[in-house]
Amino acid sequence: MSSTYRLAIVGTGGIAHLHADELRKHVPGRIELVAAVDPDTARLDAFKDKFGVARGYASIEELLANEELDLVDLCTPPVAHAPGAIAALEAGVGVVCEKPPALSLEEFDRIAAAAAASTADFAVISQHRFGSAAERVRNMTASGVLGRLAVAKCDTLWFRPEEYFAVEWRGRWETEGGGPTMGHGIHQIDTLLSLVGPWSEVVATAHRHRRRTNTEDVSHAIVTLESGASVVITNSLLSPREVSQIRLDFDTATVELDHLYGYGDDDWRIHPIASAADDVQRAWAGEPRGQASGHGAQFKRIADALDGRTTPPVPLEEARRTLELLAAIYASAFTGKRVRAGDIDPTSPFYQRMDGSGAPWPDLK
Known part of the structure; x- marks a missing residue:
């Protein structure tokens, strides 16, 4: 039986707009966009208005302190991927991360360690698979x-x-x-x-x-x-x-x-x-x-994995x-x-x- 999963997008630049569009088109009722994060208030407000997002926050820490989430979707510049992923995993929230997942193997291995210690999973957007x-x-x-x-x-x-x-x-x-x-x-x-x-x-x-x-x-x-x-x-x-x-x-x-x-x-x-x-x-x-390939195709697989209580694609070892x-x-x-x-x-x-x-x-x- 399908459930509805609560997702927040972190970062509201161009790739976040693509993700939000794909969520709306391909997994309506399965993954619900409930919040967004961006320190740029004007950009955040424009994103909220466009996609009907109720709540916005200036940081992922503020988001995690105030929302009950199943997933965070990291659409930030790459420098913020590892800190955002680790913060979410330590809070027990699953992570979907745009590529590249980290700036280095050292950063990636810290994400993997956080995932191993968490009840949640880390998955990398690899939409062409x-x-x-x-x-x-x-x-x-x-x-x-x-x-x-x-x-x-x-x-x-x-x-x-x-x-x-x-x-x-x-x-x-x-x-x-x-x-x-x-x-x-x-x-x-x-x-x-x-x-x-x-x-x-x-x-x-x-x-x-x-x-x-x-x-x-x-x-x-x-x-x-x-x-x-x-x-x-x-x-x-x-x-x-x-x-x-x-x-x-x-x-x-x-x-x-x-x-x-x-x-x-x-x-x-x-x-x-x-x-x-x-x-x-x-x-x-x-x-x-x-x-077709695309983010929507992968979001469908992520929702299916969560329904089946399995690890969402793409697994850590393949991303590494x-x-x-x-x-x-x-x-x-x-x-x-x-x-x-x-x-x-x-x-x-x-x-x-x-x-x-x-x-x-x-x-x-």
Whole structure:
């Protein structure tokens, strides 16, 4: 039997408006938006008026002291994710957190420790995992109809002009955690790992070509998976024709996804080899179908998990695996060394900060 869960959104910027819209469209009566948090009173009041939110607060601490909640939805800049998550978990309130979940592995592990000590759960928004086509690819991989993966690519080719970085927290290691690898490519990289499984090692480069930021504006990585398959990843904020792409070359077919900020079934294509065409096409024509990726799709899964008293997706270990790969890309790019899964432990500077021992370009003041 479904229940109604009380949720508060923390932060009322653009992504919070998207979340509130998705909650209203996709889980009405299941997840109720009851409060919002923002220290900017004018922005908070505008958000409350737009979405009919009764109560607003200046801080998450004030929120937690005054509301009975099932979930807080963290839509703040990344620098506030870990403090907000830990505060909510210590209060016994579940957390849904936008990406990136933390600025570093050290912060993430503190969130994980708070979740382990709490009666509540922590889940990361990874909305592109939940489209029906991605689920179908995972099912086809598990069934063996695609054979083994050999080669893949994962590109986030976006464009952000200089004025995008006029927002104070953007383009700074201390507040955003990184550039397109951390804040933009994470969407596709996380989706990729949900399709192909764990990674084992990476060799990478990162560059600051054009934007006046302290973080990179482009990165490239060659990743070896535990399965032995190889993946090439590019993350860019300098690409005028914007596209997000995943290509998977299996033994019996190539699977391709081209989209930008979200996909439907029609954004995927499959190209089987002749000898396997009938089996591959039969599986591709099957279920599930009709669910676009997006926050609404994940909010439905979160409500289902709460109804079933199970951990909402995406679990901590999978979110950490994605964040560890991002840290390893930076570590390899800035040290010139191959980095293996597990190498970035608490003794590594890249455990504490994504720029670790320092980017190979001067900070801009």
